[in-house]
Amino acid sequence: MKIYSTLILGFFFSMNAYSFTLQGNSSNLKGWARGEVTFYVNTSNCPGSVDVVGLVKESLEVWNNTPTSSLKVKYGGSTTSTSSSSPPIVYCETNFNAITGADENSVPGAASVNTTGGQINSGFLVLNASGGQSNIANLSRKNLLIVMTHEIGHVLGLGHSQTANAVMYYTYSFKTELNLAQDDIDGISYLYPSDEFSDNEFAGCGHVQSVPPPTPGQMLLLILCLIMPLAVYFKTKKRFYLTHL
Ligand SMILES: [Zn+2]
Structure with a gap:
């Protein structure tokens, strides 16, 4: 009987465990200030066949629709920047390996953030526009959306998830639909919790005004x-x- 009890408890604990991680495996990461992040896009080196702005807009909406999170992300417009910025940017890089250190034949995108005291203060998302096999022009639109949503997740502060159906899993090979898994929702809600009563003790009374x-x-x-x-x-x-x- 003791063995059974241990097994059952172990099962439930494993079911409830979180798999998400935070960027840099930091335990005190707080995300972007106020949970409002505007992304700007530099399409100057992007393949003409890829609608990068459309991909960014669609991917941002995936992160916006999380009831348990206060996060608000949006597309801000174009930029000429190619470096870590605040607000963050998305751009295409022809020297993808030189900038990211990643294999141009297997990695279509990468992201990076800088922090001060746990708060993210700048970041960027770089897309593979090199001569390698994983140039974004070689990916399907569905896979591009998953990659974009994944890299935006990194810019927002999430690391890799151990859950295969999560958009933050290290590879998009197992992801068949563009949506957030519960583990992605848990991660983004941890970084940007719903602010119903947290920021202002009278926030909940605001409903009376309506x-x-x-x-x-x-x-x-x-x-x-x-x-x-x-x-x-x-x-x-x-x-x-x-x-x-
Ligand atoms: Zn990743």
């Missing part, structure tokens, strides 16, 4: 609700005196 003013009918009902108890009170009081006279 309630429309009462209609005349509602006002009448409100007045009746105030008058009725008083009427009942005075009537009861009168009866009380009558009874005891």
